[in-house]
Amino acid sequence: MSNIQCVSCFQQLCVGGGFQEKNYCPKNVYPEVYVDAEAAYATDVETRNMARNAAIIESRGYIVWPRLKDIIEFAKAMKYARLTVFFCPDLWTEAKKTCRILAENGFTVSSRVCRVCKYPPQMPSDFIDDIMSTNPDFVINAGLCFAQEAQISKELNIPATTFIARDGVLNNYPAAAIYCSNHWKDWAEDVYRKKFGLR
Amino acid sequence: MPCANCVDRTCFTGKGKMPEGCPEKNRRESRSQESMSGFVEFVAQTRKKHITRINEVIEYARFMQMEKIGIASCIGLHDELRVVNKMFKKAGFHTASVMCKTGSIDKKSVGVPSRFRMTSQTGYVIGRAACNPVAQAMVLNREKTDLNCILGLCVGHDSIFMKYAEAPTAALIAKDRSNGHNPAAVLYNFYGDNFFKRRPNPEGAFKYNVRRIRPIDIYRMIKEKMRR
Numbered sequence: 532m533s534n535i536q537c538v539s540c541f542q543q544l545c546v547g548g549g550f551q552e553k554n555y556c557p558k559n560v561y562p563e564v565y566v567d568a569e570a571a572y573a574t575d576v577e578t579r580n581m582a583r584n585a586a587i588i589e590s591r592g593y594i595v596w597p598r599l600k601d602i603i604e605f606a607k608a609m610k611y612a613r614l615t616v617f618f619c620p621d622l623w624t625e626a627k628k629t630c631r632i633l634a635e636n637g638f639t640v641s642s643r644v645c646r647v648c649k650y651p652p653q654m655p656s657d658f659i660d661d662i663m664s665t666n667p668d669f670v671i672n673a674g675l676c677f678a679q680e681a682q683i684s685k686e687l688n689i690p691a692t693t694f695i696a697r698d699g700v701l702n703n704y705p706a707a708a709i710y711c712s713n714h715w716k717d718w719a720e721d722v723y724r725k726k727f728g729l730r
Numbered sequence: 731m732p733c734a735n736c737v738d739r740t741c742f743t744g745k746g747k748m749p750e751g752c753p754e755k756n757r758r759e760s761r762s763q764e765s766m767s768g769f770v771e772f773v774a775q776t777r778k779k780h781i782t783r784i785n786e787v788i789e790y791a792r793f794m795q796m797e798k799i800g801i802a803s804c805i806g807l808h809d810e811l812r813v814v815n816k817m818f819k820k821a822g823f824h825t826a827s828v829m830c831k832t833g834s835i836d837k838k839s840v841g842v843p844s845r846f847r848m849t850s851q852t853g854y855v856i857g858r859a860a861c862n863p864v865a866q867a868m869v870l871n872r873e874k875t876d877l878n879c880i881l882g883l884c885v886g887h888d889s890i891f892m893k894y895a896e897a898p899t900a901a902l903i904a905k906d907r908s909n910g911h912n913p914a915a916v917l918y919n920f921y922g923d924n925f926f927k928r929r930p931n932p933e934g935a936f937k938y939n940v941r942r943i944r945p946i947d948i949y950r951m952i953k954e955k956m957r958r
Contacts, residue, residue: 535869572835593852597925632926693880706911
């Protein structure tokens with residue numbers, strides 16, 4: 532079994548239409564996958580519609596819109612009426628504010644709090660029963676633990692996105708752990724020296 | 731279920747009233763209590779530890795005895811992917827990583843109109859290759875990963891990837907280009923309120939810096955104009 536690593540790619544030719552003739556490139560190793568993928572876009576109406584609307588919204592608000600605006604516009608383009616926000620008790624105020632903003636934009640919003648780690652505990656399967664009872668079109672995860680989010684994604688059959696990735700230490704900003712690490716600092720020093728001509 | 735607008739929070743405090751439509755009112759017994767009892771203890775312990783999200787992934791993969799982690803990343807986050815891949819390898823896992831523009835299918839084949847294709851509406855170059863989350867999920871299924879991390883996919887592509895992936899998936903970073911991949915920042919500061927038209931004018935500036943126009947001032951202005 533070959534080990535596919537897009538990390539070790541250094542040119543990113545797939546933006547222009549090419550690929551690397553190496554052991555790690557997925558286009559080189561599994562060419563038959565891409566035929567299946569294009570067939571999936573052609574046959575399945577929902578995935579084709581979602582991919583089309585996501586590409587349009589990416590170009591409409593590139594770099595300018597925040598993620599919450601993206602979610603609102605995507606839900607409007609896909610004609611979703613009922614949304615559910617699923618959140619952690621640590622982020623109660625944030626969830627309250629997102630629900631208010633979504634309701635102002637004309638959706639019927641319902642929300643459910645996660646209760647896994649409190650006593651008496653509830654299982655991930657119980658939340659799914661509660662969520663599915665309201666017949667939502669779209670589920671928004673506003674700050675769940677990684678473990679809980681992964682466990683839910685197995686059983687949910689409706690489309691879902693994450694709005695906030697919860698991080699207890701870094702104030703819900705997990706990317707900060709990467710930008711503060713020594714790997715990043717060593718790499719960034721070399722790059723920006725070349726870029727700006729510093730010594 | 732209006733859990734976010736709950737005032738008393740009876741399910742946590744044990745006091746006060748339950749609101750209408752509360753799911754706790756007539757709760758049935760859970761379906762699978764015995765099989766997942768270890769999972770509940772694990773989540774409760776990791777919340778007490780106060781660790782970052784990247785450490786949370788490693789703890790979860792060790793708890794479930796997973797060996798291979800798949801990472802599906804955006805092409806704009808290639809440098810971040812390098813660091814995350816190093817961190818997982820140091821913790822002792824095998825990894826497989828796929829970028830979002832694999833295969834480089836044209837946006838025309840998905841059905842995107844031509845004015846959204848090469849440059850964005852805001853004036854940046856985005857290229858004509860479409861993101862391909864279906865192929866991303868299919869490649870990671872071929873590699874037989876036990877756990878999939880999403881490293882900054884867009885809103886729609888996120889949910890397509892979750893649909894086609896077989897292993898449990900969750901987002902490690904939620905992408906937000908305007909805020910430096912910190913989507914929650916919209917809720918905390920003034921600029922987020924300003925964006926969603928919740929505060930049309932800066933309130934503090936109106937109170938203290940801008941002088942109010944009284945009816946006498948309008949009268950004087952008209953009088954000046956009449957003189958000319």
